[in-house]
Amino acid sequence: MHTPIAALRKRGWMLPGAALTVAAALTLSACGGSGDSKDASGNTKINLRTDVFYTGAVLPLVAGLDQGIYEKHGIKLTLNPGKGSATTLQTVANGSDDLGYADAGSLVQAAGKNMPVQMVAGMVQRSPLAIFTRSDSGIKTAKDLAGKTAGYTAGSAAETVFPAFAKASGLDPDSVKFNKVDIPTRDSLFVQGKTQFTFGLLNVTEPNMKTKVKGDLTVLGYADAGLDVLSSGIVSSNKFAKENPEAVRKFLAATAEAVEQTNKNPDAAVASFFKVAPTSSLSKQVVKDQWLASAKLMTTEKTKDQPFGCTAAADWKSTIGIMEQYGGVEAGKVKTAEIASNAFLAKCADGLGTE
Numbered sequence: 001m002h003t004p005i006a007a008l009r010k011r012g013w014m015l016p017g018a019a020l021t022v023a024a025a026l027t028l029s030a031c032g033g034s035g036d037s038k039d040a041s042g043n044t045k046i047n048l049r050t051d052v053f054y055t056g057a058v059l060p061l062v063a064g065l066d067q068g069i070y071e072k073h074g075i076k077l078t079l080n081p082g083k084g085s086a087t088t089l090q091t092v093a094n095g096s097d098d099l100g101y102a103d104a105g106s107l108v109q110a111a112g113k114n115m116p117v118q119m120v121a122g123m124v125q126r127s128p129l130a131i132f133t134r135s136d137s138g139i140k141t142a143k144d145l146a147g148k149t150a151g152y153t154a155g156s157a158a159e160t161v162f163p164a165f166a167k168a169s170g171l172d173p174d175s176v177k178f179n180k181v182d183i184p185t186r187d188s189l190f191v192q193g194k195t196q197f198t199f200g201l202l203n204v205t206e207p208n209m210k211t212k213v214k215g216d217l218t219v220l221g222y223a224d225a226g227l228d229v230l231s232s233g234i235v236s237s238n239k240f241a242k243e244n245p246e247a248v249r250k251f252l253a254a255t256a257e258a259v260e261q262t263n264k265n266p267d268a269a270v271a272s273f274f275k276v277a278p279t280s281s282l283s284k285q286v287v288k289d290q291w292l293a294s295a296k297l298m299t300t301e302k303t304k305d306q307p308f309g310c311t312a313a314a315d316w317k318s319t320i321g322i323m324e325q326y327g328g329v330e331a332g333k334v335k336t337a338e339i340a341s342n343a344f345l346a347k348c349a350d351g352l353g354t355e
Helices: 005-010 022-029 056-066 085-093 104-112 157-169 183-191 205-210 238-243 245-264 266-276 284-295 313-326
Strands: 044-049 075-080 099-103 117-124 129-134 149-152 177-180 197-201 217-221 232-237
Touching: 044 085, 044 245, 056 075, 056 117, 056 245, 056 266, 056 284, 075 245, 085 099, 085 104, 085 117, 085 232, 099 104, 099 117, 104 117, 104 157, 104 232, 104 313, 117 238, 117 245, 129 157, 129 205, 149 183, 149 197, 157 197, 157 313, 183 197, 183 205, 197 205, 205 217, 205 284, 232 238, 232 245, 238 245, 245 266, 245 284, 266 284
Parallel strands: 044 075, 044 099, 149 177
Antiparallel strands: 099 232, 117 232, 129 197, 129 217
């Protein structure tokens, strides 16, 4: 079934992804947050849930756990794989998990629904949102997508922001045809040649897709079209951040060191990854390539000379504006000062969370 994007909006397929089923929320909340409890060695226990099952985008978190970096900083870290940013934000907000790794756009949507969450450090800041086509498809620019077909996953960040990408690129979004499917099916349809393009992330989808698609890929990056949308980072509930500021600081200091060590020796980090996630279906090379791509996206033009994790108010303003226009967020409801903080980091240019 081919459906234009206007019809997807009308049918509610583009509703924000922050809404969860009760079953999913209850399933994940069973893990329980640790708060400010200590282990036998006096280390602060922290549960962190990633956005999905581990990929190279969170390699420093996984490697830092295996290599003892978090323990060195007084943190007893437990990692839990997620089922999407919306679910991770829910479990962080309700205290089932202390911290999370989640998408900034999804966080804005969640805050728009009165979820008390904030991002305390950006990790992949420059937008990795992109469209992928085969190089022999004849698709060279966004305008070439007119009349073409792709899988479409409601709530996925790339699909949510697609109308903005189309507008910025001079493409009529209703000229593109979509099949409503889940993400694995979306990507499978493209690999099988049943669709002409697919959505995804430069740092996660592209390295994985290169191992599956015969021939080269053409990439149309959202950031290259001028869309300043923050990507992923470490999130906390407002309550946890307020009640455990030192635990958050220690965790972020450890993460900064884990990032540094991963960049120095990515092969050792990959080896650690497969100790923590031995059942991963990804290859060692894909995990490494995913991190190398992520490392290039860790800052924006506004934060490129700042320490790990610092985010900029201007980038948040742009992200909020785009989610208001295309992500179902009520205009004026979400304020940067309420969802972003640099207070647990050192020497950030913007005093977010400290005013």
